[in-house]
Amino acid sequence: MAEPISAPILRRADYRLSEEEQALAEAFSAFFERSCPSERVRAAEPWGFDAALWAELAPMRPVAMGLPESLGGDGAGLVELVLVTEPFGRSVAPVPLVEAAVAARLLAAVATAAPGGPADAWVNQVIDEHKVVTLALQPGGGPQLVPAGAVADAVVGLLGDELVLGVCPAERAARRPRNHGFAPIAWCDLSDPECSFRPLWSGPSARAAFERAVREWKLLMASALIGMAQATLDIGVEHARSRVAFGAPIGSFQAVSHALADVAMAVETGRRLVRKGAWYAAHEPDEDVHRVLMAYRYATQTAMTAATVGVHVLGGVGFTVESDPQLYFRRVKGWTLVAGDPKAALSDIADALFGPVAIAK
Amino acid sequence: MDFGVIDLDEETVAFWAEVRAFCQTHVTKEVLDEEFETGSGFNEGLHKALGARGWILPTWPRQEGGAGATPLQAAILDAELRAAHAPLITLGTTRNVLPAVLRWGTDELKKAVVPGVASGDVRFCLGYTEPDSGSDIAAAKTRAVRDGDEWVIDGQKMFTTGAQNCQYSFLLTRTNPEAPKHKGLTMFLCPLEQAEIRPIRTLGGERTNMVFYDAIRVPDRYRLGPVDQGWMVLLGPLNAEHAMPEDTDSAPPIDQPGGMYGYSAVEGLEVALAWARSADPDGRRPIDDPLVRERLAQAALDIEVATVSTGPAGRVISSEMAIRVAEDLMDLVGPRALLPRGEDAAIGEGWLEYLHRFAQGTATYGGTTDIFRNIIAERFLGLPRQAPRAG
Structure with a gap:
């Protein structure tokens, strides 16, 4: 008989959605498909915010759903939220969904761990009044471009070891810059005295909560990016089926079909990477760091490639402002670069997997 | 969605121990040396030993020559044999063909060959x-x-x-x-x-x-x-x-690092990591160099992407991943990566040198990656069938 051994670790690899998850994904897909055709995306340019659309979306509680039931939320987690942000990305809807969902969860974490501060009231306003709180993704003072900064009611960020929340005077919103992605980004400085930043929470736990919130932003954005890649793929495939050149549909030429097949493979695989990352972030948060960063890195690459292929497959028309692929081309970079160089994720992945760099003596 | 740790019952843990012991006994250094020498993809002693345990067709009932194993146990068996580098190409082709024999063969033919497949005598x-x-x-x-x-x-x-x-x-x-x-x-x-x-x-x-x-x-x-x-x-x-969906739906529900062709790349990364963590006489380690860390992280990312990939896409992604990772890790490790198995100073028993050559073939056999792109374009995206241009 064999010697008994300690049981090795074996993990499931089950990517299937439950019926509830499937229904959730379908409900949001249906909403964005119905309510946000590309005309509506264009109509919100160049500032990238459609307040009416945000109001139409509110009854579906995309932000409140991710908050704990004890605070009035629906108790959903990251697995559910990535299912919401994928169809959101597919329609590149001009609403600050990712930032709002993530900042609200950060406020909820503060309100749970350190109740009695301003976070409590803000959580209520987010749920009841659909107020938008956003997240300054770079820690520390000094001017930075904050996603949804031009339309947010408040900004949360990390200054030193302190989580702070600020409300900037209205004229600050007017200092939004024109930008590549037609996104409602705005300059914000966490040390700006005019913005009345107030402390929410401080210490290592506050810092850890901030870092987690940034990772959650990357995870939800990764899913949105997969949606964006899927959308450009669909447009490219549709065109390649119908456009005839040299006497045949161009999709019958491998130079075209293989480029689209490469995107299709990356979209499907990226979607699985995002879902796996979300599952780990929700269920085994100590194991999730590199998985979320991997999903984000792969999704940024996939969405950019998909947008490039989408623009290219449509030929000259793809390069015009009337084409839809260019909407995605702008937003893939425009929505993500506020978090910094996506390739820098590799350095963080290395830290998570290989341990810290030894300090030279 | 579920990526949790699988609770293994006592029977499965015992099965696993039995598989490990089997590998130690039957996938010996001699077997591996012979395989590197001959490239045969087969070892008769090993194959028959598998047959004797019912492990050629592990999920089949015992009375039909199998081992009555659960799908999970069968997946554990395959993973352990693969990790031990057991030469199993001929086992793979035998298992691949058997369903067609069962489906289309006459009773007489099945009677003549199927018991031998289970015992290891027929391949x-x-x-x-x-x-x-x-x-x-x-x-x-x-x-x-x-x-x-x-x-x-x-x-x-x-x-x-x-x-x-x-x-x-x-x-x-x-x-x-x-x-x-x-x-x-x-x-x-x-x-x-x-x-x-x-x-x-x-x-x-x-x-x-x-x-x-x-x-x-x-x-x-x-x-x-x-x-x-x-x-x-x-x-x-x-x-x-071709790992078409009807087949992959029944695939073992476990996380398989590296995907279809990627296991060898997982091992390549382990070899490169061991190299990167060893200090030179001045105490410097490659892994403390940010450029080295990024290259290793990229390899880890590539491997994880292959791990989650599936179906025809998984075939292309895991094959091309192994080619890319092997090539880059060889460059990273440097001249010593050129030394093959058996050379004294070879890194990781020459695994990267081997992997760099081996990986290239995975993009061709079993249908080239180009054919798989056609499959994805035509069957999954609904693009028109590629046709040669006339005139």
Whole structure:
């Protein structure tokens, strides 16, 4: 008989959605498909915010759903939220969904761990009044471009070891810059005295909560990016089926079909990477760091490639402002670069997997 | 969605221990040395030992030659054998062909070969490719002509990997040259005694074969399925080889690092990591260099992408990942990565040197990555079938 051994670790690899998850994904897909055709995306340019659309979306509680039931939320987690942000990305809807969902969860974490501060009231306003709180993704003072900064009611960020929340005077919103992605980004400085930043929470736990919130932003954005890649793929495939050149549909030429097949493979695989990352972030948060960063890195690459292929497959028309692929081309970079160089994720992945760099003596 | 740790019952833990002990006993250094020498993809002693335990067809009932194992146990068995680098190419082709024999073979044929498959005495190889047709499988020219109760088979096959280890080839022949390409084909489980087998060596160190069928006579009982409908017979094993969805749905529900072809890359990263963590005489370690860290992180990311990939996409992604990772990790490690297994100063027993050569083949055998892109474009994206331009 064999010697008994300690049981090795074996993990499931089950990517299937439950019926509830499937229904959730379908409900949001249906909403964005119905309510946000590309005309509506264009109509919100160049500032990238459609307040009416945000109001139409509110009854579906995309932000409140991710908050704990004890605070009035629906108790959903990251697995559910990535299912919401994928169809959101597919329609590149001009609403600050990712930032709002993530900042609200950060406020909820503060309100749970350190109740009695301003976070409590803000959580209520987010749920009841659909107020938008956003997240300054770079820690520390000094001017930075904050996603949804031009339309947010408040900004949360990390200054030193302190989580702070600020409300900037209205004229600050007017200092939004024109930008590549037609996104409602705005300059914000966490040390700006005019913005009345107030402390929410401080210490290592506050810092850890901030870092987690940034990772959650990357995870939800990764899913949105997969949606964006899927959308450009669909447009490219549709065109390649119908456009005839040299006497045949161009999709019958491998130079075209293989480029689209490469995107299709990356979209499907990226979607699985995002879902796996979300599952780990929700269920085994100590194991999730590199998985979320991997999903984000792969999704940024996939969405950019998909947008490039989408623009290219449509030929000259793809390069015009009337084409839809260019909407995605702008937003893939425009929505993500506020978090910094996506390739820098590799350095963080290395830290998570290989341990810290030894300090030279 | 569930990626949680699987609770293993006592029986499965015991099974796992038995598999590990088996590997220690049967996948010895001698077996591995022989495999690196011959590239045969097979070791008779190992194969028969698997058969003796019912592990060639582990999920089959014991009375039919299996081990009555659960799908999870079968997945554990495969993962452990793979991790031990057991030479299993011929086991793979045998398992791949068996469903077609069960589906299309006569009772007489099944009675003659199936027990031997389970015991390890009977092995199958794939006789599709010819000198003039590889990816274009259905262009096969090997002729089969009926002569009473027998067929006369004439032609040549290429890259019949494992033919030297097998008793039968799952042979694609043309029985009606007048019919359209896919309509004049017939499949045989062709005995190999009369065929002439000549070895071919690959860049990856594998041995494969040319097989010559020079007017060999095969009784009709070795035919699989109806005459001229061989394409239908071939599709089952072919779809399984192509990891089409109906097959992957039943795949073991466990996380397999590296995906279809990526296990060897997982090991390549381990070798590179061990190198990167060792200090030079001044105490400096490559892994403390930010550039080295990023390269290793990129390899880890590539491997994870291959791990989650599935189906035809998984075949392309895992193959191309292994090619890219092997090439880059060799560069990273530097000149010593050039030293093969058996050289004193070889890094990780020359694994990267081997992997860099081996990985290249994965993009070709079992249908090239280009064919898989066609499959994805046509069957999954609904793009028009690629056609040669006329004129």
